[in-house]
Structures are given as structure tokens and as C-alpha cells.
Amino acid sequence: MHLLRSMPRAALAAAMLVSVCAVAQTYPVKPIRVIVPFGVGGPADIYARFLGQHMQKPLGQPWVVEARPGAGSIIGTDIVAKSPADGYTLLVMSNTHTVNESLVPKKPFTLMKDFVPVAPINYSDLLLVVHPSLPARSVKELVALAKRAKGGMNYASSGTGTPYHMAGELFKALAGVDILHVPHKSSGEARTSVMSGQTEMMLDAITTMLPIAKAGKVRALGTSGQKRSAVAPDIPTIAEGGVKGYETTIWIGVMAPAGTPRPILEKLNAEITKVATRADVREVWAKQGATPMSMSVSGFEKHLHADIAKWAKVVKTAGARADR
Amino acid sequence: MAETFQNLMLGFSVALQPSILVYAVVGCLIGTLVGMMPGLGPLAGISLLLPATFGLNPIVAIVLLAGVYYGAMYGGSTTSILMRIPGEAASVMTCIDGYAMTQNGRGGPALAIAAIGSFVAGTAGVVGLMLLAPTLADWALRFGPPEYTALLLIGLFILAYMSGGSMLKTLAMAALGLMLGMIGIDVMTGYTRFSLGIVELGDGVGIVPVAVGLFGVSEILLTAGAVAAPEVQRPRLRDLVPSGEEFRRSAGPVARGSLLGFMIGIIPGSAHIISSFVSYGIERRISKHPERFGNGAIEGVAGPESANNAAATGAFVPMMALGIPTSPVTAVMIAAIMVHGILPGPMLIQTQPELFWGFVASMYVGNVVLLILNLPMVGVFVNILRIPYGYLYPCILCFCIVGTYSVSNSLVDVWILLIMGAIGYALRKFGYDLAPVALGLVLAPMLELSLRQSLTMSAGDYGIFLERPIATTMLGLGVVLLLFALKPLVFKSKDWRSEVGLEKQ
Numbered sequence: 001m002h003l004l005r006s007m008p009r010a011a012l013a014a015a016m017l018v019s020v021c022a023v024a025q026t027y028p029v030k031p032i033r034v035i036v037p038f039g040v041g042g043p044a045d046i047y048a049r050f051l052g053q054h055m056q057k058p059l060g061q062p063w064v065v066e067a068r069p070g071a072g073s074i075i076g077t078d079i080v081a082k083s084p085a086d087g088y089t090l091l092v093m094s095n096t097h098t099v100n101e102s103l104v105p106k107k108p109f110t111l112m113k114d115f116v117p118v119a120p121i122n123y124s125d126l127l128l129v130v131h132p133s134l135p136a137r138s139v140k141e142l143v144a145l146a147k148r149a150k151g152g153m154n155y156a157s158s159g160t161g162t163p164y165h166m167a168g169e170l171f172k173a174l175a176g177v178d179i180l181h182v183p184h185k186s187s188g189e190a191r192t193s194v195m196s197g198q199t200e201m202m203l204d205a206i207t208t209m210l211p212i213a214k215a216g217k218v219r220a221l222g223t224s225g226q227k228r229s230a231v232a233p234d235i236p237t238i239a240e241g242g243v244k245g246y247e248t249t250i251w252i253g254v255m256a257p258a259g260t261p262r263p264i265l266e267k268l269n270a271e272i273t274k275v276a277t278r279a280d281v282r283e284v285w286a287k288q289g290a291t292p293m294s295m296s297v298s299g300f301e302k303h304l305h306a307d308i309a310k311w312a313k314v315v316k317t318a319g320a321r322a323d324r
Numbered sequence: 325m326a327e328t329f330q331n332l333m334l335g336f337s338v339a340l341q342p343s344i345l346v347y348a349v350v351g352c353l354i355g356t357l358v359g360m361m362p363g364l365g366p367l368a369g370i371s372l373l374l375p376a377t378f379g380l381n382p383i384v385a386i387v388l389l390a391g392v393y394y395g396a397m398y399g400g401s402t403t404s405i406l407m408r409i410p411g412e413a414a415s416v417m418t419c420i421d422g423y424a425m426t427q428n429g430r431g432g433p434a435l436a437i438a439a440i441g442s443f444v445a446g447t448a449g450v451v452g453l454m455l456l457a458p459t460l461a462d463w464a465l466r467f468g469p470p471e472y473t474a475l476l477l478i479g480l481f482i483l484a485y486m487s488g489g490s491m492l493k494t495l496a497m498a499a500l501g502l503m504l505g506m507i508g509i510d511v512m513t514g515y516t517r518f519s520l521g522i523v524e525l526g527d528g529v530g531i532v533p534v535a536v537g538l539f540g541v542s543e544i545l546l547t548a549g550a551v552a553a554p555e556v557q558r559p560r561l562r563d564l565v566p567s568g569e570e571f572r573r574s575a576g577p578v579a580r581g582s583l584l585g586f587m588i589g590i591i592p593g594s595a596h597i598i599s600s601f602v603s604y605g606i607e608r609r610i611s612k613h614p615e616r617f618g619n620g621a622i623e624g625v626a627g628p629e630s631a632n633n634a635a636a637t638g639a640f641v642p643m644m645a646l647g648i649p650t651s652p653v654t655a656v657m658i659a660a661i662m663v664h665g666i667l668p669g670p671m672l673i674q675t676q677p678e679l680f681w682g683f684v685a686s687m688y689v690g691n692v693v694l695l696i697l698n699l700p701m702v703g704v705f706v707n708i709l710r711i712p713y714g715y716l717y718p719c720i721l722c723f724c725i726v727g728t729y730s731v732s733n734s735l736v737d738v739w740i741l742l743i744m745g746a747i748g749y750a751l752r753k754f755g756y757d758l759a760p761v762a763l764g765l766v767l768a769p770m771l772e773l774s775l776r777q778s779l780t781m782s783a784g785d786y787g788i789f790l791e792r793p794i795a796t797t798m799l800g801l802g803v804v805l806l807l808f809a810l811k812p813l814v815f816k817s818k819d820w821r822s823e824v825g826l827e828k829q
Contacts, residue, residue, distance in 0.1 A: 039652070040371040041659025049375055050663075065375070068733065071509065071526035078523065103514070108523065154781060160514035182780050183511050185773065188649035192592045195646070198468035198781065207662070211647060211669025287665050 027087055027264050031062040034254075036092045037076025039069045043205065044252050047121055047290070048092045054275040065092075072161055073097065074107050081109040085259035087268070091115065094252045095163050095307060102312035103161045111308070115255040117300040118265050119272040120293035122285055123251035126167050126224035127206040128238055129213055131197040139222045139241025142201070146177035154180040156199040158187035166311060167203040167224060167248045169318040175243045194218060205250060206231060207289040224248050231289045251293060253300060262297075269297050328455065335681030339689050344387055347380075348686050351388040352693045355395015360403055362536050362720070363727025363741075365412030366396035366636070367653050374656055382664040383679050387686040389657050390640075394446055394687070397636045398694050401438040401629050402705055406431055407720060409540030413531040413597050414632035416762045417604040419539045421617060421624030428620045429557065432564030432706050437574050437622055438629040439698040445582035445630035446691040449637025452586050453644070454684050457673070461645035464590045469777035470788050472593055474798035476771040479598040481802050482605035483760055484809030493756050501764020504529050508769070512776050524736035531597070531766055533728045533741040538758045540724055541745025544717045546752060557709040564703055566622075574626035577607050581630030588631075589638020592650040595770060596635040600628035601763050609808075618757075637687065644680055646670050 034052065038044045045067050052063035068076030073096050083089035093115075101111050109115075128139065136142040146153050157165040160183050172179055182199050184190040191209070194202040195217045202209075206229055213220040222238035223229045226247045238246040254272060256265060275281055276292035285292060295303060338344060358369035369392045377385035400411035405422030418438065425434040452460070467475075483498050484491070507518045508528030519525035566574070581603045588599040607627040608617045617624050642650045647668030649655035658668050666676060673680045708716070728741045748758055782788035789795050 039655070040374055041656040046659060046663055049378060053378070067371070070732070071523055072514075074526070075523055152783070159511055180780060180783075182777055184777070185511060186649070186652075186655065188655055189592060192465065192642070192646075192648050192650075193468065195648070196465035196468060207667065208647070208669075211667045211671060215670035217646075217670055284665065288662070288667075 027267060028059055028061040030088060031064050032059070032088055032090060033083075034063055034065045034090045034092060035076050035080050036065060036067045037069060037073040037080075038067065038092075038094070038096075040067045043124065043207075043250065043290075044092050044094055047252055050281075050284075051121060051272065051275060054278075054281070055271055058271050058274070072100065072104070072159070074100070074104070078108045080255075080257055081114040083257050085257040085261075087256060087260050087264035089257060090118065090268070091255045091257075092121075092252060093255050094250060095166075095248075095311070096161070098304060098307040099161060099163065099166050099311045099315070101308045102315040111255075112304065114258050116258050116260055116265060117297055117304055118254040118256050119269040119276075119297070120251060120253035120295050120300050120303065121272065121276060122290040122292050123225075123249040124288075124290045125206045125229040125249055126164070126203045127209040127213065127220055127229075127232070127235070128171070128201065128203050128222045128224065129194060129209055129218040129220050130201040131194055131199075132216065132219050133197055134200055134219070136221065137219070139236075139238055139243060142221055143175045143177055143242060146175070146179055151178040151180060153201070154182050154199050156182050156184060156190040156193045156202040158190045159183050159185065162187075163248070163250050164190070164203055166314060170248055170314050171203065171238070171243065171246065173314055173317045174246050205289070210289070229289065230286055230291065253293075253304075265297050269300075331677065331681045332454065332685060334677065335683070335685030336688075338383060338678050338682030339387070339685035344384055344682070344686065345689065347384050347388045348391050348690050349693050351391020352395040352398075352690050352697060355392035355397075356399035356694070356697060358392065359396035359399025359401075359411045361727045362403055362409045362411055362540055362724045363532050363729075363731055364396075365400070365414075365532060365731070366393045367656070368731045369393075369396050370653060370656050374660055377660050378663055382661045382666055383682045385660045385664070386657060386679065386683055387690075389660055390683065390687060391690050391693075393653055393657070394633060394636050394690060395694060397633050398439065398442050398698055400632075401442070401625075402435065403540075405434045405438060405625065406705060406708060407540065408543040409720065409724065410535045413535055413762075413766070414600050414635075415629075416535050416539065416759060417600045417628040418625055420604075420759060421619075421621050423543075424618065424620035425622065425625065426557075426709070429563060430570075430620065430622075431557075431709065432702055433566035433570050434622065434625050435702040435705060436564065436566050436699060437570065437626050439695060439702070441574065441578040441581065441626045441630040442633040443691050443695040444578050445585060445634035446637055446694075447688065448582045449586050449589070449634045450684060450687045450691070453637060453641055453687075457641050457645040460590050460641050464592055464642050464650075465646070466794060467591045467593075468792075469774040469781065470792050470795040471798065472591070472595070472774040473771065473778055474789065474795045474802065475588075475591065475595060476598070476767055476774060478798060478802040478805065479595070479602060479763065479767055480771070481805045481809065482602050483763060484806070485605040485609040486601065486757075486759055486763070494760050497751070497756055497758065498760040498764045501761035501766075502768045503764075504534065504761070505765045505768025506772075511769075511773050512780075522736060524734050528769060529740060529765065530731070530737060531762065532731055533737045534744050534765055535762050536724050536728060537741040537744025538748035538751075538761060541721065541741065542748030542752055542758075544721055545745060545749040547713055547717060549749075561703070564706060570622045573622050577603070577623045577627035578630045580606065581627040582634040585631030585634030585636075586638040589635035590641045590650075592642055592648060593770065593774075596632070596639060596651060597766050598763070599631040599635040601759075601766075603627040603631035604759075640683075640687075643668070644672060644683070647672055 036045045036048050048065045055063045080091040136145050155168050193199045212218055220235050222241045223235050273294040277294050358364050370389045400415040401418050403409040403411045404415040404418040408419045408423035410416045422434045509516050509526050516526050585599040607623045608614050639651050639654050642648045643654040649658050728737050778788050
């Protein structure tokens with residue numbers, strides 16, 4: 001029975017393989033719909049559109065970006081999960097997705113089962129800032145202060161489960177301190193609260209936080225990457241500052257519905273990598289604090305698995321869970 | 325002062341360049357149309373337009389988007405006044421007296437006053453932005469969760485002054501609104517509440533489909549169910565101009581609405597929408613003839629319309645002076661300039677003077693453009709009423725559905741619209757006022773979040789509300805408001821409600 005059933009499937013697969021090779025050569029023959037499950041004007045949206053401007057020519061087809069925000073990226077992502085796996089619907093995703101794998105166990109899709117990786121786009125560092133009234137001038141002093149305060153300090157984030165929240169939880173876990181999490185509705189509101197001293201510290205995108213730190217409204221203590229940020233080379237990394245092994249960034253990438261033919265993935269990966277590594281693109285992104293990431297399809301897959309495992313640990317330690 | 329003047333001249337030299345002026349006009353025009361479209365508000369308008377601005381230079385981009393933003397604030401009043409359909413959420417209060425005026429044959433003056441009030445408020449707001457932006461922005465920063473909680477509580481207490489019907493019915497409707505507001509993801513913990521497993525409900529019930537459904541769709545159903553079709557109006561030209569009496573009665577509400585709206589607009593957060601509710605409540609409270617409200621009082625149009633336009637301008641203060649988006653709309657506008665490599669922040673006014681002053685000047689220009697655009701259009705819009713209802717209403721229903729769907733391409737929103745239409749129809753048959761539902765829905769999530777943020781900050785100590793001067797003052801004010809509202813209940817004395825027979829309803 002089992003064998004009988006799988007016979008036509010094998011034949012179908014063989015037939016598909018033949019047609020797929022043909023497909024990849026002609027792909028794309030119609031516009032590509034790119035779903036961004038985040039708000040219009042957010043980094044994911046902006047970089048997706050930026051990529052689109054440069055992808056249109058080599059692909060010969062429009063790259064139509066559609067923002068479908070909501071429910072912490074789940075609404076838009078689910079739309080892509082349920083779309084045909086023909087390479088004409090793509091998902092722009094970020095580490096929100098890898099965090100959600102452990103943070104939101106009940107959701108209509110599983111990232112690595114319902115999607116296949118295409119390519120990463122870029123990453124941006126986070127900047128750890130504190131309100132200027134706080135008597136901490138370095139990461140080390142901040143950790144000491146937090147240890148003395150024994151849970152009496154708090155940090156702002158743009159919402160539960162966002163990369164900013166997780167970056168804070170990772171800081172707590174690695175530095176061995178207890179700091180209260182105060183979620184806000186948007187990163188704008190969170191930024192306001194740390195500028196005004198309502199909350200004491202925050203990890204925020206370096207792009208938006210650096211001008212505020214330069215104006216003296218907050219004090220920058222460290223950047224979150226493995227290396228110092230190109231836009232603020234004088235600020236040490238958090239790991240340099242004494243929190244060993246701390247490394248987190250906001251990165252975005254592209255995935256496609258599971259079952260999308262491999263040759264299409266490879267073709268998209270090659271084109272995206274070409275754009276991301278161009279000198280002029282690198283320069284524009286550098287101004288905004290973003291660094292291009294280039295990985296092969298299988299390299300990106302490994303990166304995704306590693307990231308999911310990393311956040312699963314943090315979520316477990318933090319005891320955070322969202323039952324969406 | 326001289327420096328400001330010099331800077332402003334720089335701004336006008338930028339804003340009056342034909343290539344920029346044309347975008348300001350186009351922005352205002354698109355905004356007006358977007359605002360008039362039921363369901364489509366300023367956020368949807370500028371989100372749709374954002375990608376188109378990537379190819380423009382940053383000043384043009386921001387002038388265009390700002391035009392769309394305040395254009396939509398102007399345009400939102402048109403459908404509210406003529407058809408009782410809030411074009412965007414901030415126009416909910418305008419529906420009540422604006423539409424009553426239309427039914428009394430004074431639709432033209434209502435539209436004219438809405439446009440003039442918006443112009444005054446918008447211009448006053450720009451003056452405030454220009455002169456006081458850095459100072460006010462620092463003040464706005466002192467608004468933390470406890471202050472926000474106090475502000476929202478005042479919003480809740482104002483409910484008592486908002487409605488014309490019986491107090492019990494008002495409170496029941498407010499409770500319904502507050503409960504609807506509890507649906508969705510709890511921001512503090514990430515848990516979803518009352519979403520019935522529908523992913524889209526995770527973001528909560530949107531104010532737009534609810535407002536359009538409760539006010540607009542229910543009106544269409546009521547008209548369809550009326551025994552005799554209402555007579556088609558034939559407005560005459562001399563009925564379009566507000567009378568001297570109407571001008572006189574509008575002056576105070578416009579002034580108060582402008583000030584109030586601007587102050588609320590500056591405050592970081594999403595409370596802008598309550599400015600029109602609070603303005604309506606205040607106007608009603610201080611009016612010598614509160615019974616006229618709900619039956620076509622021009623003050624009920626002038627106040628809220630001015631307040632929502634002033635709030636729109638006020639929102640630019642923290643955006644420009646600090647680089648912080650205080651509302652989703654300003655967040656999108658910040659994205660529009662960031663795409664061009666301009667980083668918003670506290671230094672923006674110094675590092676990009678052409679951008680800031682060009683933007684300020686373009687807002688003066690934009691407000692004039694909108695006034696010129698809207699006043700003559702009053703005559704055109706009013707003539708929509710000549711269309712027999714049998715043809716007009718099905719078209720409007722289509723617009724409502726299309727508009728609501730297009731905001732987030734969500735069929736769930738359309739269902740909410742239709743269900744709310746049916747609920748609104750039933751409630752109005754029983755004589756319930758619907759504005760408190762809208763206010764409750766808006767307030768619930770914000771109030772809950774800011775209250776819980778405050779308590780997280782103080783580790784559970786309610787004393788935080790009494791330690792902070794701004795919060796304490798506002799809470800005191802709120803309590804006074806509440807006591808005034810309770811007085812007639814406690815002392816059994818008659819207030820205006822019973823005098824005019826409203827309590828018997």
C-alpha cells in the first residue's frame with residue numbers, strides 16, 4: 001500500500017525535477033511578491049525595498065514589497081507559509097522569527113519546516129545606553145550597579161519578544177544580574193522612556209540611538225556585535241566591556257515557502273549576495289549602521305539553526321513565553 | 325526672535341520653490357481624498373505613499389507626506405458631517421453634531437467651520453512648533469507612564485460629559501468599549517486574550533472598522549429601515565455660509581480646541597485621538613446650553629475638529645526636536661527621511677536647517693492650500709446630498725468596505741465593520757449613544773499598558789502616582805471632574821440632563 005502510493009509520487013518528483021531545471025532557467029517570468037511581516041518604515045521594510053530597487057534589473061521582473069504587519073510578525077509570515085512554493089512569494093524575516101520559535105510555541109507554522117532559507121541581507125549592531133543620571137560610565141560599572149540594586153533597576157524594550165527584549169535578557173543571563181523589563185508599544189516609546197529617565201537602560205538599534213547619544217541625551221556604554229561598530233569605532237563592544245560572550249545583532253534575511261525548487265533559491269541567493277556586497281550599497285548601509293551579510297543557501301540554513309538554538313536557551317533562562 | 329525670522333525666511337525660500345510647492349499641493353490633495361475615504365486614515369495614506377517618496381529628495385518627501393497627513397485630518401470631517409461616517413478615527417466626535425447639522429440643513433456651515441477651525445488650529449500649531457519645539461520637547465519627555473495614566477484617566481472621566489443620554493446607558497457603552505479594547509496581545513506578557521484563535525485579532529480590534537461600522541453602517545441601516553425615506557436635501561447657496569451667530573459660537577471652541585490638541589499632540593504616545601473626545605466633553609461641560617449638543621451644536625464640530633488638527637501638528641514637535649516618533653504616523657515619516665541617510669535626533673534642527681525650516685514653512689503653505697482647497701469644495705460636497713438615498717447609500721457601503729479592507733488587507737476587519745454596523749443599528753434603536761464605545765476602545769489598551777508600566781517601574785507601589793507633580797496634578801483634576809459628574813447622582817439634585825428630559829430616555 002505504502003509502496004503503491006509512493007510510486008506515482010516518485011514519478012511526479014522525477015517529472016518535477018526535469019521541469020524545475022527548466023523553471024530555474026526562465027525564472028522569474030512574473031513579478032515576485034515580497035512580504036514584509038513588519039511595519040511600514042521599519043528596517044526590514046526599508047531594506048526589502050532597497051534590495052528591490054537593485055534586484056529588478058538583474059531579475060527582469062518587479063520585486064513587489066508588501067508590508068503585512070501584525071501579531072509580532074506572525075500574520076505576514078503565515079501568509080507566505082500558505083503561499084505556493086514557486087519562488088514568486090518570498091518572506092523578509094529577522095531574528096524576531098528565530099526568537100519566536102521558542103517564545104511562541106503555538107503558532108500556525110514552524111520556521112524550519114514551513115520555510116527554506118534563501119539568503120541573509122544585513123545585520124545592525126545594537127547600542128547599550130543608559131540615562132545620563134546613572135552613575136555608570138562603562139559596562140563593568142553598570143553590571144556592578146545592577147548587582148548592588150538587586151532587581152531595582154529596569155530596562156526598556158519595544159515589546160515582549162522583540163530582538164530588543166531578547167538582547168536585554170541575554171545581557172541579564174550573561175552578566176548574571178536581575179534587571180526589570182519594561183515593555184513599550186514601539187521602539188519610539190521605549191527610546192523616549194530611556195531619554196527621559198523613566199527607565200534606566202536600553203539596547204536599541206545603533207542607527208536611531210547613536211544621534212541621541214551624541215547629543216548627550218543618553219550615555220552609550222557598548223555595542224552588541226562581535227566587533228566594534230563601523231559607525232562608532234570608539235565605543236567598545238559589550239563583550240570587551242566585561243560581559244564575556246555577549247553577541248547579538250538585528251539581522252534580516254529572505255526565506256521562501258518550503259518546497260521552493262533549489263535552483264530558484266540558488267539564483268535568488270546569488271542575486272541578493274551580489275547586491276549586498278556591492279561597494280556603493282555597502283557604503284549606504286554603513287551610514288545607517290548596517291553591515292552586509294553574505295552566506296550560501298546552506299550556510300544561511302546553519303546560521304538559522306544556530307540562532308534558533310541560541311534564543312531557545314535565553315528564552316528558557318528568562319522564563320519568557322508568549323502564548324499567542 | 326530675529327534668528328527665528330531669518331530661519332523662517334530660509335524655510336520659505338525652500339518651501340516656495342515651485343518644485344517643492346507642487347508636492348505640498350499634491351500631498352494636501354491626496355490627503356484630503358484619503359481622509360474622505362471612509363476607513364482610510366492618515367496612517368494608511370502615508371504608508372501607501374511612502375515607497376513612492378524613496379526616489380525624491382528628503383525635503384520633498386517629508387513635505388509630501390506631511391501634506392497627506394494633515395490633509396487627511398481635514399478631509400476626515402467631510403464624510404462625518406455629511407453622512408455620519410468617520411473618515412478617520414479622530415473624526416468620530418464630529419459625526420454627532422456635524423451630521424445633526426446636516427439633517428437640520430446646515431451641512432454647509434458645518435463643513436466651512438470644520439475647515440476654518442482646522443486652518444486656525446493647524447497654523448497655531450505650526451507657530452507653536454516653530455517657536456517652542458526644543459523647549460516643549462523637553463517638557464514632553466517628562467511625560468512617563470504615570471503621567472500618561474493620569475491623562476488617560478481624565479479621558480475616561482470626560483465620558484460623563486460626552487453623552488446626552490442617560491448616565492447608565494453611557495456607562496454601559498463605555499464598558500462595552502473598554503471590554504472590546506481588552507482583545508488582543510497583552511504587550512506586557514505577550515499573551516493573547518479573547519482572540520478566539522483568530523490571528524488577526526491578536527493585534528486587537530481596530531478603531532477604524534468599529535467607528536465606521538457603529539456610526540456609518542448603522543446609519544445606512546437605519547435609513548433603509550425608516551418607514552418613509554428621508555427627503556433628499558437641496559442645499560441653496562446662501563445656506564452654505566456660516567451665519568454670524570455660528571461664527572461667534574465657534575470662536576471659543578476653536579481656540580480651546582487648538583490649545584488642547586497641541587498640548588496632547590506633543591505628548592509621546594498614541595493619545596492624539598483622545599484630543600477630539602476631550603475637546604467635545606469640555607465644550608459640552610462649559611456650554612450654557614449643553615442640551616443643544618447632539619442636536620446640531622456648531623461648537624461640537626468646531627472644538628473637536630480644531631483639536632485633532634492641532635494634535636497632528638503637535639506630534640511633529642518631538643519628532644523634529646528629538647527625532648522620536650510619537651505616533652505610528654510620525655514613525656513612517658521618520659523612516660522616509662532615514663532612507664535618505666538623514667538620521668533624526670536631537671541635533672536634526674541644527675544639522676539639517678533646510679529640512680526643518682523648509683518643513684515648517686511648508687506647513688504654513690499647506691494649511692493655506694487646504695483652506696483654499698476645502699472652502700470652495702464645500703459647495704461641491706454638499707451637493708452629494710442631492711443624490712437620492714437609494715443610490716447614494718449602497719455606494720457609501722461599498723466605499724466603507726473597500727476602505728476598511730485596504731487599511732491592512734484584512735477580511736477580519738471587514739467582518740468587524742459589518743458586525744459593528746449591526747450592533748450599532750440595534751443599540752441606536754434602543755437609544756444608546758455610541759461615542760463612548762469608541763472612546764472606551766481607544767482608551768482601554770493604552771490605559772492598561774501605562775498603568776502596568778508605572779507599577780512595574782515602582783515595583784507595585786501605587787505611591788508613584790502621588791510622587792510625581794504632573795501626574796498628581798492631573799489626577800487631582802480628574803477627580804474634580806469625576807466629583808462634578810457624580811454630584812447630581814449623590815445629592816439627587818437636578819442637573820441639566822433631567823431639566824431637558826434626557827434622563828427619562
